[in-house]
Amino acid sequence: MIAAAVTATPGGGSTVTLLMFLGFVAATLVITWWSARKSSGASAYFAAGRRITGWQNGLAVAGDYMSAASFLGIAGMIAFKGYDGFMYSVGFLVAYLTVLIVVAEPLRNAGKYTMADILAYRLNARPVRAMASLSTLTVSIFYMIAQMVGAGALVKLLLPGVPYEVAVCGVGALMIIYVVFGGMLATTWVQIIKAVLLMSGSLFLSVLVMKHFDYSFVKFFEAIGNVPIKLPDGTSVTRDFMQPGLVYGAEVTNGWGPIDLISLGMALVFGTAGLPHILIRFYTVPDAPTARASVVWAMILIGLFYIMTTFFGFGAATILTPENISVENMSAPLLAMALGGDAFFAFISAVAFATILAVVAGLTISASTSFAHDFYSNVIHHGKATSQESEVKVARITAFVVGGISIILAIKLQTLNVAFLVGLAFAVAASANLPAIVLSIYWKRFNTAGAVTGLAVGLLSSIILIVISPSVMGLDAKSLIHAEPLFPLKNPGIVSIPLGFIAAIVATLCTREPEAEAKFAELSVRANTGLGAEKATEH
Amino acid sequence: MSFPQPQDYTPIVGSQTDIAPLGPEHPRHEQTAQQLHDASCDRIAAMPEFHQLLQRKAKFIVPACIFFTVYYFLLPVMVGFFPELMKTRVGPVNAAYAFALSQFFMAWILAAIYTRVAAGWDRDSANILASLPKGESK
Numbered sequence: 001m002i003a004a005a006v007t008a009t010p011g012g013g014s015t016v017t018l019l020m021f022l023g024f025v026a027a028t029l030v031i032t033w034w035s036a037r038k039s040s041g042a043s044a045y046f047a048a049g050r051r052i053t054g055w056q057n058g059l060a061v062a063g064d065y066m067s068a069a070s071f072l073g074i075a076g077m078i079a080f081k082g083y084d085g086f087m088y089s090v091g092f093l094v095a096y097l098t099v100l101i102v103v104a105e106p107l108r109n110a111g112k113y114t115m116a117d118i119l120a121y122r123l124n125a126r127p128v129r130a131m132a133s134l135s136t137l138t139v140s141i142f143y144m145i146a147q148m149v150g151a152g153a154l155v156k157l158l159l160p161g162v163p164y165e166v167a168v169c170g171v172g173a174l175m176i177i178y179v180v181f182g183g184m185l186a187t188t189w190v191q192i193i194k195a196v197l198l199m200s201g202s203l204f205l206s207v208l209v210m211k212h213f214d215y216s217f218v219k220f221f222e223a224i225g226n227v228p229i230k231l232p233d234g235t236s237v238t239r240d241f242m243q244p245g246l247v248y249g250a251e252v253t254n255g256w257g258p259i260d261l262i263s264l265g266m267a268l269v270f271g272t273a274g275l276p277h278i279l280i281r282f283y284t285v286p287d288a289p290t291a292r293a294s295v296v297w298a299m300i301l302i303g304l305f306y307i308m309t310t311f312f313g314f315g316a317a318t319i320l321t322p323e324n325i326s327v328e329n330m331s332a333p334l335l336a337m338a339l340g341g342d343a344f345f346a347f348i349s350a351v352a353f354a355t356i357l358a359v360v361a362g363l364t365i366s367a368s369t370s371f372a373h374d375f376y377s378n379v380i381h382h383g384k385a386t387s388q389e390s391e392v393k394v395a396r397i398t399a400f401v402v403g404g405i406s407i408i409l410a411i412k413l414q415t416l417n418v419a420f421l422v423g424l425a426f427a428v429a430a431s432a433n434l435p436a437i438v439l440s441i442y443w444k445r446f447n448t449a450g451a452v453t454g455l456a457v458g459l460l461s462s463i464i465l466i467v468i469s470p471s472v473m474g475l476d477a478k479s480l481i482h483a484e485p486l487f488p489l490k491n492p493g494i495v496s497i498p499l500g501f502i503a504a505i506v507a508t509l510c511t512r513e514p515e516a517e518a519k520f521a522e523l524s525v526r527a528n529t530g531l532g533a534e535k536a537t538e539h
Numbered sequence: 540m541s542f543p544q545p546q547d548y549t550p551i552v553g554s555q556t557d558i559a560p561l562g563p564e565h566p567r568h569e570q571t572a573q574q575l576h577d578a579s580c581d582r583i584a585a586m587p588e589f590h591q592l593l594q595r596k597a598k599f600i601v602p603a604c605i606f607f608t609v610y611y612f613l614l615p616v617m618v619g620f621f622p623e624l625m626k627t628r629v630g631p632v633n634a635a636y637a638f639a640l641s642q643f644f645m646a647w648i649l650a651a652i653y654t655r656v657a658a659g660w661d662r663d664s665a666n667i668l669a670s671l672p673k674g675e676s677k
Contacts, residue, residue: 083635087615090642094611097646101603101653221631243626244618244635258619265615269608289661292654299650303643521584522577528592529664531579 017158017346021353054290056192058297061281063191065092065272065298066198066305067143067359068150071352073419074306075332078313080322082227082241084248085313087261088419089306091268096302098273100295106441106527108282108291114366115279115433116374119440122519124448128436129374131455135432136276136374138459139425140367141406143277144360146421148172148410151356153329158349168410171353175360176403194351194358199301201351202308205332208339209315223318230323241317256488264423267493271426274433277359277366288530315339329418360403368398412480416471423491424466431458431496435504441527444520446504447513454504461499465492579671586670592663599656603649610645614638 070092077085111117116132148168155167162170213220226238239246248257248264272278282291316331320338325331333352337345372395413421435454439446466472468486475482489495525531583589618625618635625635632640 083618083639086636086639087618090614090639091611094607094642094646097607097649098604100650101600105657218631242633242636243622245622248619249622258615261615261619262612265612269611289657292657296650296654299646303647307640307643522580524593525580525583525589528596528660529583529589529667531583531668 016342017349020343020346021158021350023350054285054293055297057281057285057290057294058301059195060191060284061278061294061298062301062305063195063198063355063358064277064281064362065302066195066355067422068147068352068356069419069422070305070309071198071202071355072150072154072329072332073146073417073422074309075313075316075335076325076328076330077247077417077419078241078309079316079320079325079331079335080328081246082224082239082314082317083244084246084261085419086310087244087248087264088268088423089309091265092272093299093303093306095269095272096295096299098269099278100292100299103273103279103437103441104282104291104295105288107279107437108285108288109530110441110523110527111283113280113283113373114370115274115276115437116370118523119436119451120374120378121440122516122523123440123446123451124513124516126379127452128448128455130379131452131459132433132436133370133374133379135428135455135459136370137367137402138463139274139276139429139433140363141402141409142425142428143275143422144363144402144406145409145413146418146425147356147360147363148406149414149416149421150329150418151353151360152410152414153327154333154349154352154356157327157330157333164414165411168407168414171356172360172403172407172410175357176364176399190354190358190361194354195301197351198355199305201348202305202312204344205336205339205348206308206311206315208344209311209319209335212315212319212339220314220318224314227317228321228323241314254488259494260489260491263427263489263491263494265493266497267423267427267430267491270434270493270497271428271430274429274437275426276370276429276433277362280366280369281362364399364402365395367402368395371395371398420471420490424462424471427466427491427493427496428459428462430493431462431500432456433458434497435500439501439504439508441523443508444517445508447508447511447516449511449513450504450508453507454500457503458496458500462492462496465489465496582671583667586667588663588667588670592660592667595663596660599653603653607645607649611642614642 070089074085074088077088079085107115107118110121114132115136116129119128119132148171151171152164152168155171156162156164159167210217210220213223221242224242225240227241228236228238230236245257248261282294285291285294312332312335316325316335320331320335325334333345333348336348340348372391376394377391432455435458436451439454440451465487467481469490469492470485470488471490473481473483473485475484617638622635625633625638627634629637
């Protein structure tokens, strides 16, 4: 049986896998080297010279977004929990409406390199930039942990002899080298190449799943209705995986499940517009209409991709069945091996690896850009004394530090589903960054005290709620803290997002800052007309 | 000797009469890029066309955001609180999956509508920028 064969670790095919793998890594490093030669100066390093076209940036946004979490995590969650995993797919796409309609264009028109630029525009720059930089680093690290966990599991599957810790460290080092030498232009190109590979790999995998069911949707959905699973006591039962509730059902979560599901939805839909590595993508295009076009391109690709998670997620559930998948996060590569043999397994693994490489690169660059531009130049040096060369140098050092922290945390959190880990990054972004961004663009009265308080309360409340949630605290052996969870929900969004907004609004109303209100008209003119927006650099 | 007014950029040294004081009210060719930019911003902020543009944008953006937020959160609410209703068969799938799939089309259609509407705003803002006096920063 196919199902029995795939539980074994890859043996005969591992040389092919490795060669394809190394080939891809070499190819991406060559592109980095090539573009590192071409780009120079701060605008090139941080914003790819603002010369990226709409569809290129759309591919790059999609590439940044379709991370290991989407590909490995959602596939794994659908394979093990059915419908509830698909809720991530829906939220990840609908989130782009917030990006498209609310933030992309004003941000492109009024900002320069980072998310904090739009906040600092009319607020007191130093405290706002310091807080924004802190929250950017936090979100990036959370997001990066998920990618590193995925990368470690993948390398371990490819090279069964390598311990997980070594795999994570190796992958991390490679990625950091990539960013440090390539900058944004190389990162943009690796995103584009990876988005194309991921889309074609997923499409082929989906077609193979349908082939398994004789291209009959009726047969496919019938099989989803009868997935055999093993209960903890050893008995086998069949479950309808198309039915919601295996993770967030009221009966499996002491009644908190539905609220948790809404909380997850809030984090996903409002979090994307606060993700620093997605927001800085809009600085790589020449103007606001191109930023808008790139979101639309990204939405087409991302939507198609997330619809395909139906096929490879439920495909893994029905063809492999959960009990034959050794690691949840590896459901998609294992399905590829069952349906397409070792060569296709090698290809999918290489694509997944490239995905992780590309996303980590994007994250590292947003974190390091934020630290160099917001914290180093504008907070420590008051926006004056630094040369652009030293800003680039600080960015490179930050890349090493952020990468190191993520590697350490990834080793601690290796058993968690990567889509879930990313969901937490979204919750932090939605609670801390989104209130500050939205209020700063649309509310005249908004001021520095409001921005700093909103950022701080959103950041702290989301992190504290995660630490006291059932995903960190618990009574079983896997939990990081052995105690009864103090907060019933796994996703903090439903509490921390309103808290972030309320804190920002209350602190604003308690203080007055006439300078910030006076500059609102100027920000509004720039954000809505593109007057004085940063231009593309000449060749 | 008297100290210059805050808006007067004339150096303290030298006779007060041999250099015309520089400032926002002085000829365009004598102003700095920042002053030109500020002048353009003020001019646009005072234009009725600009306020009409803001109103048109709000008239689309606010209802659009309310619509997609309500439509999206109906999904977790229905799935979470009315699981029995969501088990209803719709063709080969159940209502829960059909509603989830409809979210993708909702997002694409709303994005397409937004793109069309926003193209109109681009023309309006281009007209506003074009109506600035020649030579001001754009």
